[in-house]
Structure formats: structure tokens, C-alpha cells
Amino acid sequence: MGYSSGILAADYSLGSELVSYEELEQRFGAEAMKKVYSGSGIRNRRVAAKGVCGSDLAFEAAERLLDSRKVDRSSIDLVIHCTQSPDYFVPSTACLLHERLGLKKTCGAFDINLSCSQYVYGLSVAHSMIASGIASTVLLLTGDTVSHSVHPCDRALVPLMGDGGSATLLGRTGEHEGFLGFELGTDGSGQDYLKIPAGGYRNPASQETSLEVTDADGNTRSRQNLYMNGAAVFHFAISVVPKTVNRILQKLGLRQEDIDLFLFHQANQYMLDYLVKKLRIAPEKTHFHLENTGNTSGSTLPIVLTEACRAGKVKPGALILMIVFGAGLSWAATVMRWPENAMSAASQ
Amino acid sequence: MSELNERLQSIFRDILEDQDLTICDSATSDEVPGWDSFAQVKLIIAMEESFGVTFTMHEAVEIKSVAGFKNALAAKGVTAK
Numbered sequence: 001m002g003y004s005s006g007i008l009a010a011d012y013s014l015g016s017e018l019v020s021y022e023e024l025e026q027r028f029g030a031e032a033m034k035k036v037y038s039g040s041g042i043r044n045r046r047v048a049a050k051g052v053c054g055s056d057l058a059f060e061a062a063e064r065l066l067d068s069r070k071v072d073r074s075s076i077d078l079v080i081h082c083t084q085s086p087d088y089f090v091p092s093t094a095c096l097l098h099e100r101l102g103l104k105k106t107c108g109a110f111d112i113n114l115s116c117s118q119y120v121y122g123l124s125v126a127h128s129m130i131a132s133g134i135a136s137t138v139l140l141l142t143g144d145t146v147s148h149s150v151h152p153c154d155r156a157l158v159p160l161m162g163d164g165g166s167a168t169l170l171g172r173t174g175e176h177e178g179f180l181g182f183e184l185g186t187d188g189s190g191q192d193y194l195k196i197p198a199g200g201y202r203n204p205a206s207q208e209t210s211l212e213v214t215d216a217d218g219n220t221r222s223r224q225n226l227y228m229n230g231a232a233v234f235h236f237a238i239s240v241v242p243k244t245v246n247r248i249l250q251k252l253g254l255r256q257e258d259i260d261l262f263l264f265h266q267a268n269q270y271m272l273d274y275l276v277k278k279l280r281i282a283p284e285k286t287h288f289h290l291e292n293t294g295n296t297s298g299s300t301l302p303i304v305l306t307e308a309c310r311a312g313k314v315k316p317g318a319l320i321l322m323i324v325f326g327a328g329l330s331w332a333a334t335v336m337r338w339p340e341n342a343m344s345a346a347s348q
Numbered sequence: 349m350s351e352l353n354e355r356l357q358s359i360f361r362d363i364l365e366d367q368d369l370t371i372c373d374s375a376t377s378d379e380v381p382g383w384d385s386f387a388q389v390k391l392i393i394a395m396e397e398s399f400g401v402t403f404t405m406h407e408a409v410e411i412k413s414v415a416g417f418k419n420a421l422a423a424k425g426v427t428a429k
Contacts, residue, residue, distance in 0.1 A: 039386050156385065190405055217384060230385040235392060235408035270386075274393070 002131030006178025006336055007123075008169045009069050009343040012303045013060035014293055015048035015147070015163035028155045036159040041269020045162035045294025047147040054085040055093045057165025057299075058143030059100055065167040066101070069343045073101065076169075078108045078135040080126060082118035082142045082298050084327075085149065086111060097141060108135070115194065116265050116326025118142055118298035119166070120334050123322075124182045126170045140168040144297045146226065149196055151212070153220035157228055160268065162294025166302035173339035180319075183248040183333045185240065193232040194327035198223035234271060237325050241275050244323060248333045259285065259335070260318040261308060265325055266290040266300035287313055297326070309344075316340045352426070356417065359398060363390045373415040391417075399426050 021043045025033045037043055048057060058081060066073060079101070081094035094109035103109075114121050119142055126138040143165030150157045198209035209223040221227060241264070249256060262281050264272055266289060276286055287308040289300075296303060301324055308314050318338045325331040353371075361369050364382040377383040383391075392408050395401070395417060401424040403411075411417055421427075 035386070187405075193405075193409070216378060229409055231388040231392070232405050232409045234389045235403065236405045238393070239402075239405065 003133065003136075004173045004175055004178045005127045005130035005170055006173040006339040007305075007342060008171050008339070009065055009071075010166065010168040010302050010306050010309070011061050011065035011068070012164055012166040012299060012306050013057050013064065014046040014296070015052065015057065015145070017047050017049050019045050019047055019147075019158075024159055027152075028159070032155060033159065036155075039268065039270045040160055041272075041288075042160055042290055042294050044292045045147075045159070046164070046292075047161075047294075048145045048163040050148075052145065052163075053087050053093075054083045054143030054145050054163070054165060055081070055087050055097055056143070057145070057163060058083075058141040058167065059097060059165070061143075061165045062097070062101055062139060062141055062167035065169060069169070071169060074104050075137045076103055076107055076139045078126070078129055078138045079103060080110060080112060080122050080138065080140050082112045082114060082122045082140070083144055084113060084115050084118075084297070085144045085146065086113075093143075094141070101139075103139075114298065114326075114330055115328065116267070116295075116297050116300070117324040117328065117330040117332050119301040120182070120322060120324045120332035121184065121330075123168075123170070123179070123334055124184065124332065126168075127179045127182070130170060130172060136172060138170045140170060142166045142298045142302060144299065146295075146297045149226040151219075151221040151225040153214075154225065156217065156219050156230060157226060160295050161226075162296045164293065164296030164299035164303060166299045166306075168302055169343075171341075173341060177337045177339040180335045180337060181248060181252045183244055183251065185244065185331045187236070187240075187329045190232060190236055190329035191327075193229040193236070193329065194227070196224065196226050233326075233329075236329050237267065237271055238274055238278070240325055240329075240331050241323055242278055244331055244333045245279060245321065248321070248335055252335055254319070254335065256280075258319055259321045260315075261313055261320045262286045263301060263304050263308060263320065263322045265323065266293075266304055267295055267325075287311060298324075314338055316342065352418070352421070355398060356414065359391065359394045360414075363387055363394055371414050373418065374413065376413040378412075395421070399424075401426060
């Protein structure tokens, strides 16, 4: 038993450039985009300009959060940055963000390298740090520029992906508030289904890995671009999410009807609708926010959480179940009771 | 046409939104219009719900023909009548 901890505030930022439905109609054709929109529910996506990094989006979100809630920066004793698009291989991007945000020298900083599941993993680490007494106030950041890894002629991924960053402040809460538990999982047998095959140490970037190939579905990419096998990832998600929801509820001795709000990784609307239907969740007990942002990888959950706060769906005492899934393949879920001392949502 | 073939044809027609579609065992995802990765997802879900079976993630990727679906269903105890 340690200290209880929870989310005190959250905010986010998006890439500054709009890639509109109409623009992609020109690139991929009206029929293709009609089909993509009906399946994904994503009409427009916001992407980062060339040269902007995931850390820039995280920084913007952090500045907004710290300024709008008048947070004393000297109170932060750990900053964790979740990303798969770091500024450099070395050092950790969290160290750069620590400097930019003007945090104290006795504040720890490190990265977590995970894709769409990063946020709940980050929450679990932040919670563990607070519960154990190693830290008392943690700034959890996410930031990725996935669109920069996608080939502009990959019709399967371009319409889906957006760029975003987020900042979440965590601290101690009342005894029965905050995080009640976590459920983590991995299936490495699916690692090839969502991957950038070259550019790391295993397969360094070369002339060969930069060769562009167009597949049978008309998607062009090189081995240095992000690849997704949509059917595999979709099937993985719809299989693992219901099982994980049931497992964490059972672990915590809760029933599904005890949960006030279910928040999912905002991958695509067809998948979300399927999961809500399969889990028999009442529409008012969830929240979506992807139509004009796109799938921002690890930032979708803090984004939808922030928007649910703004929509008035997150109230002190509410039980919230959050679940994420993505490359790895990796997944994680948590249940938390929204704390009384949480700061109110900042206006847009 | 066997009951299994009729059910498969009905699923394919619904998912691919083509009520005139006639499927045969040798038909593959490369040949059947509209059978792309999104349709594959819908087909897998429809098969799971219709036949009360569960496909693995790897099967969802590897099945690329009508015969592939029939073989996978047979391995799960669903056979032609």
C-alpha cells in the first residue's frame, strides 16, 4: 500500500496544418475517400509542419496546462515523455523537455517508447512513482509526429493519422480516489503488423530501405515508412479490448454498470462503434473525438479525456475506465476515480 | 448449393454490397471487387457472428480466398451440409 494518485489536469495540442477531406479527395479520389470516411469517421486531420517534432507538441500542451492552471513548476519532481518519434536517438527527449519547461534540477526525466498504448503505460509508471513516494507530482507528456513517418501516397494510412501532443499532471489524491488498478498486455507475435521496418539499429536506413514500392491495393511506401496491416490490427483490437475490460473489472471487483465513462484509444469510428456495441455500453457513457483530429497515436486518449472534461462528462467521484492498444502489439487499461482535487478543464 | 455456401454467399453479398455477387471457392481477395482490407475486417466479424467461431489475428491476415474461409471454418468444426 502506498500513496493514492490520480490525474489532476490534462491538456493537449495538435499539429498546425490541416489535411482536409477535400485535399485527400484530390490525392486519392472521391470514391476512395468516401469509403475511408465511412469506415474511419475521420474527415480532417491535423498534422505537424515539416521540422516540428513530437516534443514541440508536448511542450505546447505542457505550457498551456501549466500556465492555465497556474501550476508551480518547482513542484514537479518527475517528467515522463511518451513517444515513438524522439528528437534524437540520444539523449532522451524528456531531458530536452525538462530544460525547455524550466523544471528544477532535482526533477527526474525519461522517455517511454511505446506507440498508441503509451498513455496508460505512462500513467501506470507515474502512479507507481507517486505511490512509492519516489515522486509526488509528475508531468506526463505524449507527443508524436506519426504523419512524418507515413508515405504521402499510402492511401491506407494518410487519411487516418494526425499529429498531437498532450500534458497530464498527476499527484496525490484522497485515499479512495485516483487509480484503482491497471491491466497491461503484450503480443509480440504481431510486431510486424504495425511497424517501421527500417531506420533503427536492426535495419539501418540505406538506399535499399528507401526504395518505394506500390502494393496491390495501390499504397506506396518504403521500408522507412510506417506500415500497418489494417485487418490484423483491427482484429487484434476488437479481440483484446473486450477481454481486457472484463479482466480489469473482475480484478477490481467492479461491474460494468459501475463505470461512469469508458474512454478508448481513438483509432477509428467503425472500430469504436463495434466495441461499444459489443460491450453494450450506453452511448452517454463514452466520448469520441477523432473526426477532425485523426488518429494521433498515443495522444488520442489524453485528447478525448480533455474533451470529455470540457463536455462535462468527467465529474469528481466518477469511475472512468480507459483502454489503449497499438503497435507491439501492446495494450493497457486502467480504472480511476476522478479526484475531488482535480483542476477543472481549461477552456479551448 | 450447400447451406454453408449459401451462408457464405449471403455474407459476402452483404459486406461487399453486391446482391448479384456469386462466389466460388477459388475466388480470392485480389479478384473480387471491393474485397479490400476493410472488407476483410467486416467479413471476419460477420463470419464470427454468423458461425459462432473466433478467428485468430493471424488467420484474419492469412485468409485471402473463399476456400481459405471454408478451410478455417472447417478447422473450427463448421462444415458443409
